[in-house]
Each structure stands twice: as structure tokens, then as C-alpha cells.
Amino acid sequence: MEEKQVKQKVLDILKPYVREPEDLVNATEETDILNDLKVNSSRLVDIILAIEDEFDIEVSDDEADDVLTVGDAVKLITGKI
């Protein structure tokens, strides 16, 4: 799977959790999930679980803690599939 496709899937996963859905339109690799997309920090676990289900991968706690931006999520996923 190409990095671009992974990014699109990550953005789809994030969609239900962002406060303003239009923020996703201009999201780049550097977009901060908590600060730029205003995702509630307690929903990060749901996002990680959704990523695990979507890509059939396992993410450790330490790896999950390192996911701060959209790019971090894409990098984590591409490194595991």
C-alpha cells in the first residue's frame, strides 16, 4: 500500500474525532492530531485501536505515545505493513 493511500485511510479514521471536519482537508504530514485537529486526547486510544483494526497491525503503548502528527501515524503504519 502506498504512503498516500495510508495517509488517506488515516484521515478517514480521524474524521469522526476531529472538531472541525474541514481541518482535515488541508491536513499535511505535519498536522498535529491534538493541537491542529483538536482531537480530544482521550479519543487517541480509539484512533489507535481503529488503526490496528484497519491495517491489521499491533501497536504497543510506547509506539502509540509517539504518534503526535498525521505523519507519525503514517510512518508507524508503513513500518508495520
Added chain:
Amino acid sequence: MSQISANNMDPVLNDRVQFVNQEITKMITTLPVKIRFKRSFQRWLSWLLFPVLAPVIIFILRYVRKNRIEDHKKIRMLFKRIAAESKIPTLICANHLTKVDSIYIHHAFASIPYYWFHFRLFSWNIPAKENFWTNPVDRLVTYLGKCIPIVRTGSPEHHKEVLNTLRYLMFKGELCTVFPEGGRSETGRIDVENVRYGVGNILNGLPDYRVICVYMRARTQEGLSDMPPIGDSIYFDFKVITPQSVAKGRRAERDIARTIIQKLKDMEDTYFAGKNN
């Protein structure tokens, strides 16, 4: 702190036993001696000054704020029965509408002398540092009230340390109180979608546990506030549950947290159904 033994006949149970033993080992090895000593000292000092501080606070609740807990005797009798029943790790999970909810929960469950002789039942709390650590008086009162401040925007390491400390204290037989919504209910009602999974994280690594779900609300309380309205009587309901999950890791934590918040929501629905009839 001892580990639990496996049952060779049941692979599912063995799996759980293995996981819990790993968690116990992790808890012992990752919680620094310094922190354990710090909390032991805090507990001792809180106990020592409890007869001085607690009457002042109760006086304020009862005679200045004029708040009264409904069915107070019955609540205390039931709590004593539950508390005496077993020393298994117990977590109090409550809805959150005012800044002083934990004080009202303490007051509802037992008297000052009872806590003095059973100080493990005077529960630990984790208030947000940004709310309660602003001046020396607040600091002192929260410290002596068995509080462990948590920085909501803190690092994952900080959050893990606080949750690990709570788990350790519960394992030692101490009661702890948390608010699964993380903060006060902004709409005045429990938001099931807003649950924090930290509560599941605390419980998931324990061999055995129970949760006392508390739904508390001043009769004229509409939304969130700093204190319950003056002169109001306080509706207080509690149920004991043991939320479990067949999943592992984060998924188990999510299941456990969702079970607790759903129970609280059901209790809230019961309250409003009774109020509207």
C-alpha cells in the same frame, strides 16, 4: 506483594493470571521507592491531622453550605457493610458536577471517627493540578486530603506514573476515587462518549477488583458549578460492579471504562426518571 498462582486446567484463566502477574511485577519494579515512601508519608500525615481538618470541612458542608445527603444513615450503613466485606482493590467511580464532589463522597460514606479508625477507606483522589495547586492553602488541603495531583496536559509518563501509583495503593487495600469523564460534565449530564480509558487502565492490571459507582447530584443542580447550591439536599446513589473484558490491553481498558460509564449513565437515567414522576 505476592503474585497469584495459575490454574493449570484452564488456559484462558492461565492467560489472565500470567498477564496479571506481569502487571504486578511491572507495578513493583516501575514504581520508584521514592514515590511509595512519599505516599506513605502523605498518608501518615493526613491521618495525623485528619481530626483537625475534617471537622472544619464537615462544619462548612453542613452548617455554612447547609447541604444534606439524602438517606445518609442508610448509605453509611451499606458502605460499612461493603467495606468490611472484603479488602479487595476497590475503585470509586463517580459522575462529576462540582469541584468538591470528592469531599461530598467522603462525607456521604462515613463519619470522621470511622475514617480515623479505618483510614484506608478515606479514598485517594487525583485532582487536576491546574485547578487545585494554585495557592498554598489549596495545596495543603488537597495534600492532607490524600490527593495526588495530575497534570491533564502532562506527558504520557506522568499519567502512567499517577495511574500506576493508584493501582499500587489499591493493591495495598486503599480506596481510590476517580471521575471517568476526566472532568466535570459540561452539559450537566454524563457524556458516555467522553469517557477516559485511564480508569480501565488502572483496573485491568489488578488480579481482582470491584468498582463502586456513585451518582450524586444536588436536587436543584442544573449544570456544572464550583459547589452544590446552598441549602440543597444531595441525591446519592451507589452500586457495586465488577466490570470485566475478554479482550486484552487497550481493548480491555476500553471495555471496562465503557461498562463503568454506562452504569453511571443508567444511574443518572434512574435519577431523572424518579424526578420526573
